[in-house]
Amino acid sequence: MHLGKNFALAFLLVFSSLGFAAEASKTDAADVDFQWGVKVPLRDGVKLNATLYRPHTQKDALPCIFTLTPYIAQSYHDRAMYFAAHGFVFATIDVRGRGNSEGEFTPLLQEAKDGHDIVEWLAQQPYCNGKVSMWGGSYAGYDQWATAKEFPPHLASIVPVASPYAGIDFPRRNNIAYPYDVQWLTFTSGHASQDKIFGDGKFWTAKFSEVFLQHLAFNNIDKIIGNPSPIFQSWVQHPMRDAYWDSFNPTAAQLAKIDLPILTITGQYDGDQPGALMHYTEHMANASEHAKAQHYLIIGPWDHPGTRTPQAELGGLKFAAASVLDMNRLHEDWWNWTLKSGAKPAFLKNAVAYYVSVAEQWRYADTLAAVTAEQRPLYLGSAGTAAxxxxxxxxxxxxxxxxxxxxxxxxxxDVSSAARDAVDVPNSLTDQRSVIADSGKQLVYHSAPFEYDTDLAGFFRFSAWMTLDQPDTDFHVVVYEIAADGSSVYLSDDQMRARYRESDRSAKPVPKNTLQKYDFDHFTFAARQIRKGSRLRLVISSMNSLFSEKNYNAGGVVGEETGKMRVPSRSSCITIRSMPACCIYRSPPPIISRRALSSIASRRSDEYR
Structure with a gap:
């Protein structure tokens, strides 16, 4: 489905520096002193290249902020100018092996110790008062968590935005990879920026189409693209969560020791929302009470780049002006509070802030779990015609x-989806042509119209009893709102490779023609007011897109499979009799509730527990 292109594959979209002009225009260039080519020494002798921005009137040592990026440091010039003009020393730093930094770039692996060394080096500079924080989203959000787990003594706060979590949403989501991996690896190849190559959508669509239409092996896509990558080949050797991916992320013991002010930011349509929320929930599950009390979470109605520069329009939807937070000002207020003993940011009224679209309001909760006010199950019903x-x-x-x-x-x-996938759809959140066109290739269920306006906020869950006639397949489950006029709005989705139905750390072939229970409990966060007369739509289908690793259902190594080894295979979804299906939670009018949506489907659970 085209959704995969826009949501599941949005990891590390790097044009986050675009669109900063409106905020940066508040900066008077005369207020900033600039120093290019500053060399930051690391413990192994490698030197990173930094560009330093300082307030022109600086007399006393100030807190230092830095961003550590593989996207060439000058791309964050506007942000650096803003923060330097507002009372902070700011450094933009090329990661090892990128831009003008020495060394070799190994994605994700290197940033922990390098980040630690940068913090401690900055803290010793005469312009720094010993308090150091970090700025950035996506990769530059991930490397904040990587740095924090090394416990540099002078790291005083982090603000991780849209942060991927290795093995959860990058370089594969729920153990299903995507060809965008090689697009990103090409962008970050060598020292110089490859932004023109990365941004040539027609080129990448043509290459992904070649793999899809000719049924070529996914694991060879780097060679097919023309950029053989040892890094990509290392990634494909680890198709499930394992110790390799664990090594990139903080351990439970490390999370228990991370005790500093943290502001986590993500979006409802952020492709790295699963990773950002995994970092958040893992820290909240392991940290001390003191540390948890310092960790704040914001979830806005934004996509991946919108977590840094929010926009009022996205994918065919429009949001009120309240949704467009001034992120520069929010960060400035955060650092004035955490690094300068200023007032707490007025926006942070409680530990969790989330935006409810349609109601067009920010809501608050004590915890992420408390966002959901109640839960109510829905069950699947059908006359056998739901395809x-x-x-x-x-x-x-x-x-x-x-x-x-x-x-x-x-x-x-079947490659009929290729033509659809190859066309960019600006209204991707409201387009429903794929659902209409895929008759026979999916199952569709509708709820009754809502009797009154209802706030939904939280995570869907979906449980189903299904049989397959092959040892494996990939599922995609999507929930939409269908308005009274028939228009559609994407709410949330989940995906699963059947062999990982019991654990994302263990593969088990599916016994053919045998009822098996599948629990989809990795839906993305959604928050939207469902209007009276609207319905929910649940769609269950297979992953079959240009933008996803194709599963040929052979049961072997998916990345090595090709069309030569498979004949058409059937995945049978067998419906319900009892267990909970889509849970909705609501409060009677006037609606001030938050919604909860819990398990969306069931299959004879009374008989097959």
Whole structure:
């Protein structure tokens, strides 16, 4: 589905420096002193290249902020100018092996110790008062967590934004990889910027189409692209979460010791939301009470770049002006509070802030779990015709005693989606042509119209009993709002490779034609007011897109499979009789509730527990 291009594959979109002009225009260039080519020594003798920005009127030592980036330090010039003009020393630093820094770039692996050394070096400079923090999103959000786990004594705060979590959402989501990996690796190849190559959408679509249409092995895509990558080949050797991916992330013991002010920021449509929230929840699960009390979370109605420069329009949706936070000002207020003993930012009224679209309001909660006010299950019902959107099954409050099984066919050799995927869709959050076109290749269920305006906020869950006639397949589960006029809004999605149905750390072939329970519990966070008369739409299908690693259902190493080894294979979804399906939670009017949506589907759970 085209959604994969816009959401699942949004990791590390790097044009985050674009669109800063409006905020940066507040900066008077005369207020900033600039020093290019500053060399930061690391413990192994490698020197990183930094550009230093200082307030022109600086007399006393000040807190220092830095961003550590593989995207060439000068791309953050506007941000650096702003913060230097507002009372901080700011450094933009090329990571090892990129830009003008020495050494070899090894994504993710190197930033922990390098980040530690930068913190301690800055803290010793005469212009720094010993308090150091970090700025940045995506990769520059990840390397804040990597640095924090090394416990540099002078790291006083971090503000990780849209931070990927290795093995969770990068370089694969839920153990399903995507060809965007090689696009990103090409962008970060060598020392110089490869932004023109990276940004040539027609080139990448053509190359991804070649792999998809010719049924070529995913693990060879770096060679097919023309940029053989040892890094990519290392990644594909680890198709599931394991010790390799764990080594990039803080351990439970390290998280228990991280005790400093943290502001985590992500978006409802941020492709790295799963990673950002994994960092957040893992820290909250392991940290001390003192540390947890210093960790704040903001979830806005933003995509990946919007977590740094929010926009009021996205994918066919429009949001109120309240959604467009001034991120420079928010960061400035945060650092004035945490580094200069100033007032707490007025925006942080509670530990968790999240934006409810349609209601167009920021809401607050004590914890992420407390966002969900209540839970209520929905159950699948069907006459056996749910494979078509116009004869869809139902999401109903009561268990059905007469529901029939539903079946859809996934043919790995089907490439009909390629033409759709190759077209960029500006209204990606509201477009529903794929759902309408994929009759027979999916299952669709609709709820009854909502009787009154209802706030939904939290995470969907979906449980289903299904049988397959092959040892493996990939599932994609999406939830939409369908308005009274028939228009659609994407809310959330999850995906699963069937072999990992029991654990993302252990692969088990699926016994053919045997009922198996599948629990989809990695949906992205959603917060939206569902208007009276709207319905929910649940769509269950296979992953079959230019922008996803194709599973040919052979049961072997997916990345090595090709179309030569497979004939069409069938994945049968067998419907419900009892267990919870889509849970919705609501409060009676007037609606001030937050929603909870819990498990969305069931299959004869009374008989197959």
């Amino acid at each position: 078509d959107v116009f004869t869809a099954g139902s999401l109903q409050a009561e268990k059905s005693v007469s529901a029939k099984s539903d079946t859809y066919l996934y043919d790995p050799l």
